Amino acid sequence: MNLNFTEEEQDFQQEVGQFLQEKLPKDIAEKTKNSLHLSKDECNEWQKILHKQGWSAINWPVEHGGTGWTPTKKYIFANECAKAGGPDVIPFGLKMVAPVIYTFGNDEQKQRFLPDILASNVWWCQGYSEPGAGSDLASVRTTAVKEGNKYVVNGTKTWTTLGQHADWIFCLVRTGEPSAKNQEAISFLLINMHDPKITVSPIITIDGKHEVNEVHFDDVSVPAENLIGEEGKGWTYAKVLLTHERTGIARVAISKDRLIQLKVLAQTSPDGENKLLDDAIFSQKVAQVEIDLLALEYTELRTLSAISTGQAPGPESSILKIVGTQVIQAIDELYVEAAGYYSMPFVPEQFHDDFDGQWIGPDMATNSSLRYFNNRKASIYGGSNEIQTNIISKAVLGL
Amino acid sequence: MDFSLSSEQQMLQDSVSRFILNDYNFETRRKILKSTAGFSQENWNLFAELGWLMVPFTEEDGGLGGSMVDLMLIMEEFGKGMVVEPFLATAVMAGGLIALAGNQEQKNDYLPRIMEGQLQMAFAYAEPQSRYNLNNVKCSAIKTNGEIVITGQKSVVLNGNHADTLIVAARTSGNTNDNNGISLFLVDANHSSVKREGYANVDGHQAADIWFDETPTLGLLGEQDKAFPVINNIIDKATLAICAEAVGAMQIAHERTLEYAKTRKQFGRTIGSFQAIQHRLVNMFIEHQQAKSILLMAALKMDSNNGNDEKALSAAKSRIGKAANLIGREAIQLHGAIGMTDELDVGHIFKRLTTIQFLFGSTDTHTKRFSSL
Numbered sequence: 116m117n118l119n120f121t122e123e124e125q126d127f128q129q130e131v132g133q134f135l136q137e138k139l140p141k142d143i144a145e146k147t148k149n150s151l152h153l154s155k156d157e158c159n160e161w162q163k164i165l166h167k168q169g170w171s172a173i174n175w176p177v178e179h180g181g182t183g184w185t186p187t188k189k190y191i192f193a194n195e196c197a198k199a200g201g202p203d204v205i206p207f208g209l210k211m212v213a214p215v216i217y218t219f220g221n222d223e224q225k226q227r228f229l230p231d232i233l234a235s236n237v238w239w240c241q242g243y244s245e246p247g248a249g250s251d252l253a254s255v256r257t258t259a260v261k262e263g264n265k266y267v268v269n270g271t272k273t274w275t276t277l278g279q280h281a282d283w284i285f286c287l288v289r290t291g292e293p294s295a296k297n298q299e300a301i302s303f304l305l306i307n308m309h310d311p312k313i314t315v316s317p318i319i320t321i322d323g324k325h326e327v328n329e330v331h332f333d334d335v336s337v338p339a340e341n342l343i344g345e346e347g348k349g350w351t352y353a354k355v356l357l358t359h360e361r362t363g364i365a366r367v368a369i370s371k372d373r374l375i376q377l378k379v380l381a382q383t384s385p386d387g388e389n390k391l392l393d394d395a396i397f398s399q400k401v402a403q404v405e406i407d408l409l410a411l412e413y414t415e416l417r418t419l420s421a422i423s424t425g426q427a428p429g430p431e432s433s434i435l436k437i438v439g440t441q442v443i444q445a446i447d448e449l450y451v452e453a454a455g456y457y458s459m460p461f462v463p464e465q466f467h468d469d470f471d472g473q474w475i476g477p478d479m480a481t482n483s484s485l486r487y488f489n490n491r492k493a494s495i496y497g498g499s500n501e502i503q504t505n506i507i508s509k510a511v512l513g514l
Numbered sequence: 515m516d517f518s519l520s521s522e523q524q525m526l527q528d529s530v531s532r533f534i535l536n537d538y539n540f541e542t543r544r545k546i547l548k549s550t551a552g553f554s555q556e557n558w559n560l561f562a563e564l565g566w567l568m569v570p571f572t573e574e575d576g577g578l579g580g581s582m583v584d585l586m587l588i589m590e591e592f593g594k595g596m597v598v599e600p601f602l603a604t605a606v607m608a609g610g611l612i613a614l615a616g617n618q619e620q621k622n623d624y625l626p627r628i629m630e631g632q633l634q635m636a637f638a639y640a641e642p643q644s645r646y647n648l649n650n651v652k653c654s655a656i657k658t659n660g661e662i663v664i665t666g667q668k669s670v671v672l673n674g675n676h677a678d679t680l681i682v683a684a685r686t687s688g689n690t691n692d693n694n695g696i697s698l699f700l701v702d703a704n705h706s707s708v709k710r711e712g713y714a715n716v717d718g719h720q721a722a723d724i725w726f727d728e729t730p731t732l733g734l735l736g737e738q739d740k741a742f743p744v745i746n747n748i749i750d751k752a753t754l755a756i757c758a759e760a761v762g763a764m765q766i767a768h769e770r771t772l773e774y775a776k777t778r779k780q781f782g783r784t785i786g787s788f789q790a791i792q793h794r795l796v797n798m799f800i801e802h803q804q805a806k807s808i809l810l811m812a813a814l815k816m817d818s819n820n821g822n823d824e825k826a827l828s829a830a831k832s833r834i835g836k837a838a839n840l841i842g843r844e845a846i847q848l849h850g851a852i853g854m855t856d857e858l859d860v861g862h863i864f865k866r867l868t869t870i871q872f873l874f875g876s877t878d879t880h881t882k883r884f885s886s887l
Contacts, residue, residue, distance in 0.1 A: 244851070247779075248780075249780060249850050249851065250780050250781075250785075250850065251780035251781045254780070254781075273851075274851045318855055318857075319855065319856040319857070320854050320855060320856060320861075321854055321855070321856055321861035321862070321864065321865060323856070327851075385642070385643035385644075385645065386645045386647070387643070387644055387645060387647035387649075387650035387691060388647075388650065388690065388691045391645075394878075396878045396881075396882065397878070451868070451872065452872065452876060452878075455645045455646070455872065455876075456640050456645075456669050456670040456872070456873075457642075457669065457670065458716075458869075458872055459670050459715040459716060459717070459721065459869050459872070459873075460670060460713050460714075460715055460716075460721065460723075461713065461714050461715055461716045462713050472711075473711045473723075475711060475713065475723055476642075476669075477642065484716050484865075484868065484869075485716075487868070488716070488854075488861075488864075488865065488868075491843070491846050491847070491853075491854055491864075492851070492854055494847055495846075495847065495850055495851050495854070496851070499847075499850060500847075501790060501791075504790075
């Protein structure tokens with residue numbers, strides 16, 4: 116056992132740092148550091164820069180254009196990105212559907228979809244949850260009925276993140292007999308979002324933002340060749356995908372950077388004659404989160420190290436989801452606390468590029484509650500923390 | 515010992531409760547928030563007509579008694595509807611300062627207009643650097659050419675954008691952090707030297723940042739240099755009011771979540787049939803009950819001590835902050851994603867329960883104050 120980076124890893128760290136310094140657009144970095152919204156174009160701009168460098172698909176196998184990095188290199192990359200303000204890639208294409216396609220898709224599907232995902236030429240979104248299928252995902256009701264060489268899809272998907280930008284959606288649909296057991300009737304289908312029989316309606320969340328959508332399918336024809344793998348196996352594929360989603364979900368590198376920034380903020384934020392970090396209770400709360408985060412970091416490293424020795428990420432990755440989101444939410448709350456009275460004004464317009472009015476509050480203080488509100492989602496999405504607890508209880512502890 | 519309400523208190527509670535139930539549902543509130551003013555003048559007139567704006571004032575001042583218990587009753591009901599009309603800023607805070615510190619002439623001038631709903635006021639005390647330290651006042655009032663003028667900035671002034679008259683805490687002597695040397699001044703909010711930047715807060719309440727640049731005053735309120743205890747006292751009263759509001763809001767958050775757990779089905783059964791969910795709903799219930807109890811304790815102790823009991827008040831704010839935190843989060847978490855939508859009231863209750871935790875001193879601030887007293 117050894118904590119130190121090898122010489123090669125140190126070189127790699129330097130290479131990543133230099134790349135970020137040279138290639139990461141300053142305005143994108145600043146917005147990311149300040150938890151501000153990135154436009155579709157800005158997301159794509161960054162992902163194309165990563166692609167040009169050959170670094171857009173961190174987890175993919177080399178044969179499909181992935182980096183083939185060791186877990187240590189992935190760790191280094193994530194940390195350097197967080198430090199520099201390099202935004203996370205939008206996960207739906209690169210991190211979610213691609214592993215399903217290269218693992219379970221046929222050669223034609225791989226050739227058709229993977230290059231455009233790799234190059235961020237298409238925007239993907241996720242069609243999992245439905246109004247009646249949240250935590251109980253296997254009870255999806257969207258149907259795909261086979262008619263000749265196509266499927267006719269009807270139903271509603273919801274909480275579709277950034278679906279307003281999407282070119283494609285990957286969906287869990289019901290292909291089996293209505294009487295079939297839930298898990299055995301589900302298939303994994305790729306659907307073109309530009310079909311006129313698909314409507315996307317925005318859902319506004321409590322931070323006032325339009326991030327999620329409802330997606331309605333009304334007799335949408337989908338070529339049968341868009342089915343991944345076999346009919347009725349969609350649940351198995353989805354589980355693989357969810358495990359992938361969960362390992363990235365701890366967001367350790369970002370939390371580490373947010374915590375460093377929080378301490379700087381607390382050192383400079385006035386508390387009457389003192390500074391906020393002089394307040395023993397506040398600094399103790401920061402320390403507690405920092406300690407939790409350290410433990411989480413090493414839990415994640417243990418998981419990554421197990422993967423590198425050939426083990427698949429197992430149900431233990433649910434720990435990463437639970438603790439990772441607890442840490443995210445705790446840090447967000449400390450930012451709200453640091454903002455004090457300036458956590459209250461709702462003035463999102465001042466974060467727009469063209470804002471030229473009177474700025475309210477110091478720096479980004481008024482963005483603190485918006486982020487806190489928005490990240491209540493973290494313990495709900497990707498399989499709620501209650502579902503993760505059930506997974507550990509059943510699959511790890513055998514209860 | 516008797517915790518039952520008098521018949522007048524019962525009537526007051528019933529009338530506010532009926533108003534919330536019949537005239538202040540979530541959709542109505544949404545429309546009010548979207549209006550230009552951000553609150554309803556019609557409701558404000560109604561509050562005056564029904565005598566609610568008289569509740570925070572003593573009979574001597576022309577009010578209905580001014581007890582903390584009465585204030586608690588109104589605010590708890592307001593919390594159930596998340597009322598955004600500026601009752602707190604105008605009647606409780608500004609009106610409270612005039613009643614406590616004003617001379618007879620000032621009382622005669624302002625209090626009837628407040629109680630009749632004809633005057634909007636705001637109390638400007640917090641500053642960008644002050645956080646929750648009420649003695650930390652930089653904003654200065656100095657005599658220039660025989661006239662006192664105010665210069666400085668005030669932060670997140672509740673109702674600051676709609677107020678006709680402001681009460682401004684300004685330093686007349688001493689250093690920024692001295693308890694002594696703070697004075698209160700009445701100021702014409704529309705004076706050309708006053709710059710106001712108004713906005714809605716995340717909880718829907720109206721507020722403003724305000725800049726004074728050698729602004730003349732409409733007069734000193736109370737004794738020069740000696741305003742600190744008065745400010746402390748009125749902020750405590752306002753704190754009790756928002757504590758009561760939080761208790762009302764928590765009740766609705768719990769009710770909505772309970773209802774949802776009893777109807778939302780997943781895995782072929784209601785989610786409320788899972789023990790993991792049941793225990794959490796019970797915890798929310800216990801938190802609400804504890805919050806309600808400590809609120810009553812604080813209101814009664816303040817009433818039995820001339821409206822002033824810092825230790826009891828801080829105990830209540832601290833405990834209620836903790837309950838508000840848990841209940842707000844759990845209400846959203848147990849609803850799942852639907853709880854995060856703008857369309858549902860639960861998320862809005864969560865937002866109000868969040869701001870209340872940080873208004874007039876955070877939960878930690880009050881825990882610390884409790885332990886220091």
